[in-house]
Amino acid sequence: MKIIVIGCGYVGLATGTGFAEMGNEVVCVDKNIEKINMLNNGGMPLYEPGLQELVDRNMSNGRLKFVDKMTVDNVDIVICAVGTPTGKNGQTDLTDIFEVAHLVGKNINGDVVFVMKSTVPVGTTLQCKRIIQDEVFVRGKDFNVQVVSNPEFLRQGVAVKDTLTPDRIVVGVEDDKSKKIMKTLYGSLERIGKPLVFMSIESAELTKYAANAFLSMKISFINEMADLCDSNGANIREVAEGIGLDRRIGSRFLHAGIGYGGSCLGKDNKSLISQAKKFNKNLDILSAVELRNKKQKEIILNKLERHLGNLNGKVIGILGLSFKPKTDDLRNAPSRNIVEKLLNMGATIKVYDPISGDNFMQFYNSADLIKVSGMYDSAKEADALVVLTEWDEFRNPDFDKIKSLMKGTLLIDGRNIYDPALVKEVGLKYSGIGIN
Ligand SMILES: NC(=O)c1ccc[n+]([C@@H]2O[C@H](COP(=O)([O-])OP(=O)(O)OC[C@H]3O[C@@H](n4cnc5c(N)ncnc54)[C@H](O)[C@@H]3O)[C@@H](O)[C@H]2O)c1
CATH class of the missing domain: 1.10.1040.10 (N-(1-d-carboxylethyl)-l-norvaline Dehydrogenase; domain 2)
Incomplete structure (x- = not known):
């Protein structure tokens, strides 16, 4: 099939590449020209294990292309995968979604199946249908516009696996014609036993x-x-x-x-x-x-204050910054909250993350925040060492070495990855989340 994917973020890039890998012809569009240039020059704008190899392979066999402007010519499906951030009062900001709907209506040259992969409030996919139809009408054309809700469930860090072998595929359709097209799109996954679940558009939107x-x-x-x-x-x-x-x-x-x-x-x-x-x-x-969840993010600071007292002038080593392992994503990462508060309290912070250290530092301009290049550097002279993200490389450290490098003895295991007995054996004080 010929597919256009709009938005080359975590979802759009994994989805577009996944469909190319399954043998489709895919054009991925993003309005961020730097991102498109980077992709066309063999780079990768985000960290997602296994994605680079898949992109390289599908670009070189011609099934995957990246462009910064949409041209919709003889395509079977247009997939929307742009962001839906939080707007006013917790509502979803649908600016990018509606921008895409207008663009599709302005650009299509024939009938279209518009698939909503972004996470959108119930009713949004049908709102997009009306926008596209209105744009088509203004152009004096009479194209058939069908919309589908196909929410994405991939997990960052294992996005490639989740795209190629999802637990299930949820599809909200308005008629049999679009159901048939989606059955063709996902046929190869259905044939290897992945459940393809059809429902109404509203139910699919809410399912996500x-x-x-x-x-x-x-x-x-x-x-x-x-x-x-x-x-x-x-x-x-x-x-x-x-x-x-x-x-x-x-x-x-x-x-x-x-x-x-x-x-x-x-x-x-x-x-x-x-x-x-x-x-x-x-x-x-x-x-x-x-x-x-809000209270949970305070727990590390509470523990630090309980054990160390006033944090002014204390040195805190931080292991892990991304919101979870195997991603560079720092959006709403607990580390942001914790580091900001520690800085306000006058602590010196030594952060280490295998991937997202440079991105993290761009948010701050403080001499008290130091990026170091390994977990043992974080421990050096620290009053406390804190695990915030459970990257594999933190799982089995040399606790003796950590103890000898630290000034203090407190190890806070924010992800419960350690055996407290092993930590305590070397003379460190252990504090996990619900484990002491
Ligand atoms: N990240 C995840 O793990 C995940 C998982 C499931 C669902 N989702 C949902 O998928 C959607 C996308 O999430 P994401 O994390 O990939 O977002 P993202 O911010 O990483 O990427 C969005 C991309 O869309 C591009 N874009 C915005 N407006 C555009 C336009 N008019 N034309 C072309 N490109 C445009 C942006 O430049 C950006 O590159 C969201 O609704 C999100 O909630 C995300």
């Missing part, structure tokens, strides 16, 4: 928000239990195992930590809460989930 709401609820639930463990002596790892083996609960997403970040969970929860408000509905559970 409901999935993120549920996942964040699981995270906030275990974080709240971990907070209790910190006071009552229970161990959250043991509790999580004990409940996770109940198949009604399941063990995944039951890892206590410093709260969720990234560009999706928080933004989508806020959007869903504001969507519900329009119908005078309060999403009480989701509001509590968000509140817990």
Whole structure:
């Protein structure tokens, strides 16, 4: 099939490349010319394991192209994958989405199937249909415009795998014609057993928000239990195992930590809460989930103050900055919040991240924030060492070496990746999230 993907961010790039890999002819469009130039020169504007190789292969066999202006000629499908950030009062800012709908209406040269892959509030995909139809009408044309909601569930860090072998594909359609086209698009995945679930457009739009709401609820639930463990002596790892083996609960997403970040969970929860408000509905559970997550981001600072007292002049080593491992994404990363507060408190901070250190430093201009080039450099002269992101390379360190480099003895394990006994054995003080 001939496909246009609009937006070359984490989703658009993985999706477009994935469809090219499956044998389609794909043109990816982005209005960010620097990004397009970089891609056309063999570069990669974001860090996503395995993506570079896939892009290189599909560019060299001619199935994948990058352009900065949309030309819609004889294409089967136009996929919208632009960003939907948080706007006023938690509502979704749909500026880029509507810009794309207008562009599509102005540029198409025949019938179009417009597939919404961006996460958008219920009703937006049909709003885009009306915008495209109006633009077509103004041009005096009579093209058939069909829209589809096909929300994306990929996880950054494993986006290539999730694109080529997703758990399921959710597709909201308005008629059999678009259903048939989407069945062709995803046929190769359906034939290897990946469930292709058809539903109404509204249900598909809501499914994406409901999935993120549920996942964040699981995270906030275990974080709240971990907070209790910190006071009552229970161990959250043991509790999580004990409940996770109940198949009604399941063990995944039951890892206590410093709260969720990234560009999706928080933004989508806020959007869903504001969507519900329009119908005078309060999403009480989701509001509590968000509140817990906000509190969770304070936990590291509380622990540091509890153990070290006034943080003015203290040296804190930070391991990991991206909102999760295997991505360079710093959007809503807990590290941002924590580092900003530490700077305000007068601490000196030595940060290390395998990928996102340079990007992180662009946000700040302070002599008290130092980027170092390895985990042991972070530990040097530190009063406390704090793990914020569970990159693999932090998992099995030489604790003796860490102890000998540090000035103090406090190790805060914000992602519960260490065995407390091993840490304590060398004379370090261990503090996890719900594990002591
Ligand atoms: N990042 C994720 O893990 C993830 C997962 C599932 C769903 N989503 C959803 O997918 C959507 C995209 O997310 P993302 O993280 O890829 O965003 P992103 O910010 O990384 O990328 C968006 C891209 O769209 C481009 N763009 C904006 N307006 C444009 C226009 N008019 N024409 C061409 N290009 C334009 C931007 O320049 C940018 O490169 C969002 O709705 C998000 O909620 C994201």
